[in-house]
Amino acid sequence: MVDSMDLDDNPRGAKRKADALEDGSANQGQPRRIKALDPNVVNKIAAGEIIVAPVHALKELMENAVDAGATSLEIVVKDGGLKLLQITDNGCGIEKDDLAILCERFTTSKLQKFEDLQSIATYGFRGEALASISHIAHLSVTTKTKSSTVAWRAYYESGKLSPPKPGQSSDPKPVAGRQGTQITVEDLFYNIPTRRRAFRSVSDEYNKIIDMVGRYAVHCAHVAFSCKKQGESSTSIAIQSHATRSERVRQIHGGSVASELLEFSTSDARWHFTAEGLLSNANYSAKKTILLLFINHRCVESSNIRKSIEHTYSSFLPKGGHPFVYLSLQIDPERVDVNVHPTKREVNFLNEDEIIQAICEHIRSKLAAVDTSRAFLTQTILQGGSGGALSTPKHGYTTTPSKADSGSNRKAATRPYENNLVRTDTNLRKITSMLPPAVTPTSKSMSAQRAGGKLANQNASVEVPEYEVVDRHATGCRLASISELRAEVRADVHHELTETFANHTFVGLVDERRRLAAMQGGVKMYLVDYGRVCFEYFYQVGLTDFGNFGVIRFSPPLDLRELLELAAEQENQSAAAARSSGRDDQEVEDFDVSEAVELVAEQLIERREMLLEYFSLEISPAGELLSIPLLIKGYSPPIVKLPQFLLRLGPHVDWTDEKACFETFLKELASFYVPEQLPAARSDTDEGSVGVSDGNIGLAGEIKARRDHIRWAVEHIFFPAFKGRLMATKSLMRDGILEAANLKGLYRVFERC
Structure with missing residues (x-):
């Protein structure tokens, strides 16, 4: 009954060629023989x-x-x-x-x-x-x-x-x-x-x-x-071989995660394992989980461990946040099968679920023990607003949490205590508007260079340079001397003051002649010598950006010897004035200006390649100053101090020792960048009483322009930079900042009145 059907005579297991399938000749194929592959x-x-x-x-x-x-x-x-x-x-x-x-x-x-x-x-x-x-x-x-x-x-x-x-x-x-x-x-x-x-x-x-x-x-x-x-x-x-594990994480994954790491270690004899490593706390969050997993010192991957750790962190991190975890897991080798993957990327081990659970429970307890302070961006619903729209409080203040606020039955309309109010809106009235202008006669001529677009301030228009981005890649610094100088700064860090600068609120300028500004940290008010803080900041910038500075170019180039001669003559005049007035305790002798100028110029020209490579200070073989380093954008360094800066590079820089050379040079560079002391602003009547000669008008205009630039830079450049990058040192705590007021202390005084 099957004679009308087309049967396939091709034996089972024989592969058909493509052309055989097309022309219908598959039934003519023969089974292929099995052969050993060539080695x-x-x-x-x-x-x-x-x-x-x-x-x-x-x-x-x-x-x-x-x-x-x-x-x-x-x-x-x-x-x-x-x-x-x-x-x-x-x-x-x-x-x-x-x-x-x-x-x-x-x-x-x-x-x-x-x-x-x-x-x-x-x-x-x-x-x-x-x-x-x-x-x-x-x-x-x-x-x-x-x-x-x-x-x-x-x-x-x-x-x-x-x-x-x-x-x-x-x-x-x-x-x-x-x-x-x-x-x-x-x-x-x-x-x-x-x-x-x-x-x-x-x-x-x-x-x-x-x-x-x-x-x-x-x-x-x-x-x-x-x-x-x-x-x-x-x-x-x-x-380096002597680097600690946390230092290795800092160099590879960055300081943001290295500063938030917790060490952990746990073991369980029942499951024959020991686990140790580093994990990020609840203040660190990344876009994806970074898991460095080693089992018996072999780098492997485990989706079960990754998912369990992410689930553990979900109770501590905001939605979408992920942790950094380095986990080294030691398991009895007899309980591990390492031969399950061609590249040894995966391993199998006994009691996997129990070991993962024990590790995650320890991580959870470790995170809970340090999860005492969290910072969130919040908005307040204004009462009586239409549609319940979200907006920030009108009064511009927020409150610091207290133990009494931790209860669950708080009243929403409770008025906060005034002694816990913290200033949060920098657009509120500044302290400078409450102080009368000081009157001081001007005595020094100043010059400043301007280029580029304008940025408006509340009281004045300030000009800032335009910047050109060049195609130059950053180079890493492997000099041991720079590493030692950076380590010395880290060893001298005052952590509480660094935290204060990182979270401060700028209040305003207090005294321009003494370079004093006010800032608020928490419920405390501080007077800050911003000249001293700027010196520390620019010195640290010199260490961190070593070999990768920006460039300020002079067009046309400046004559190096003319600048040195100007500074040397000023030094001689200052020494003579000090001797004549009896203000100098030590006898200062005049020096030959031309000899000093030639000596310093030869030193700088001879070392021009090193100065260009490390400090972006470019000097031509003919003695032309082509560029100086740029340490911070938006601020023009005081060009009036440039001659003195160049002259001091001769006797005040130790050119015989590498570490001492870099340290002294960077300190001289930081001193150059520190804003100069300016006479206080005159009132309108005082300015009207000044002679109307062209020289006085031009000098007053230059001083006013420079004062406006420094005022703007202190508020909009320096203090924001301190907040993000300054490592406040213990020496800065001693002679750079003074606690002027404590809100809670003031309230105790007024309560007794």
């Missing part, structure tokens, strides 16, 4: 499973280096690792006799039998990394052991030794080298064009490499890491 094909398939991208090759090489006892890893990358991937370590090295089988599959010094996997405690163990790399890239190894008198270099192709050039021997060659191993991987995936074309952006691959190096740099204590692109002098990552 070269097998190795390429295995390499494709283990080395998926350049970052996986680097991960394997870094793990081998750390297994070899290295304390320093130097990584060089070109084209995202596709063109070049080189890692140099100072580990124990490889014996010459082992180089012959170094890149053969499953050659390892870490396993003898399968049962050894149950107690493996090293990063690598299967002996597949170098073998896989040699099948898809050009691989060379230079290594030297402690007992060897020379280093040995070998080249590999498809797992075997190969000659460096056709016709040469493939045996390892003796070369000069230091102890350790240098592995160079060139032209990765050169023989797999499909895989190579799949990488769209070399910058993305390099970012993946930086991320992986950063993870191991945080985890591997006492190991130095450096990573850079080939041909560039600056490094993307540079971690």
Whole structure:
């Protein structure tokens, strides 16, 4: 009954060709025989499973280096690792006799039998990394052991030794080298064009490499890491071996997260684990979770751990906020299966749910213990408003929380106590409007340069320069002297005063001649010597932006010797005036102006390359001043102090010692940028009584313009900069700030009246 049906005679299991399906000749095919793949094909398939991208090759090489006892890893990358991937370590090295089988599959010094996997405690163990790399890239190894008198270099192709050039021997060659191993991987995936074309952006691959190096740099204590692109002098990552874990996080992930880290450690003998690490508190929040997870010192990923940690943080962070967590989990090796993923990216371990629960409970208790203060942006619903619209309070004040406000039965209409009111609206009346103008005769001539657009102030129009953005990349500073100077500033930090500046409210200028301003911190009022604070701020800017300053260019250039001569003559005149008036306790002798000018000019011209590279101070070989450093935008430094600044660079800068040179130069630069002391503003009647000569009119106009610029800069440039960047020091607490009033203290005084 089936003779009218078309039956397919093709045996089950036989594959059909595409053309056979089209022309109907499939029933004529014959079953294909099963054959063993060529070993070269097998190795390429295995390499494709283990080395998926350049970052996986680097991960394997870094793990081998750390297994070899290295304390320093130097990584060089070109084209995202596709063109070049080189890692140099100072580990124990490889014996010459082992180089012959170094890149053969499953050659390892870490396993003898399968049962050894149950107690493996090293990063690598299967002996597949170098073998896989040699099948898809050009691989060379230079290594030297402690007992060897020379280093040995070998080249590999498809797992075997190969000659460096056709016709040469493939045996390892003796070369000069230091102890350790240098592995160079060139032209990765050169023989797999499909895989190579799949990488769209070399910058993305390099970012993946930086991320992986950063993870191991945080985890591997006492190991130095450096990573850079080939041909560039600056490094993307540079971690010293003595850096602490929190310092490593600061250098790699930034100060915002490093300042909010908590250390934690927990263990449980029932589940045979120990966990330790760093986690961000509730004041830090990121757009996505950053989880650095290491299980038995191996960088892995775990979606279960990530989701559990995010769920734990959801009770502490605002909606959409994510934490930073570094977690090092130590589990009994016999309870961990590390051989479940070709790239060892995942592991399995017993009692996973119980261990994760124990860790998350400890994290929750750690966060709850420090979650005592939180800051939120709030708005107030005005009573009687239409539609319940949200707006800020009209009175411009907010209240500080008190213990009495923590109850759940607070009345919404309760009037706050006046002694807890804190000024929050800087548009309210300034203290300067309450003070009468001081009258002081003018005695010094001043000049100021202006360029660019205008910004309006409440009382005056102030001109600020226009800035040009140039295509220049920031360079990292690896000088030990600068690092030491930065450490000295951090060691002298006064944390309470730094917090006050970070959250202050500017009140107004008090005395321009003595450079005093008022600010409010909480319920306290402070008098601030803004000249002293500016000096500290500009010195710190010089340290943090070292080698990356902006530039103020002079057009036309200024004659260096003329400026030095002007300052030297002024020094002689000041010394003579001091001697004649008897105000100088020490005998000051006149000096030869031309000799001093030539001496300082030769010093600066001789060191012009260093001054340009580090400080953006450009001087031509002929002695023309082309530019000076720009430390802060929106503020013009006092050009009238420029000659004195240049002259002091000769005798007041220690050119013989690197650290002392940088310290003294930056302090002189900070002194130059500090706003000059100006005479107080005259009243209208006083200004009318001044002679009407052209010189007086021009001088008064220059002084008024400079005063307006400094007033505007103090309020709109300096104090906002102090809020965001100043690290207040203990010396600044002693001689730069004075507590003028305490609101609660004043209320106690008035209550007794």
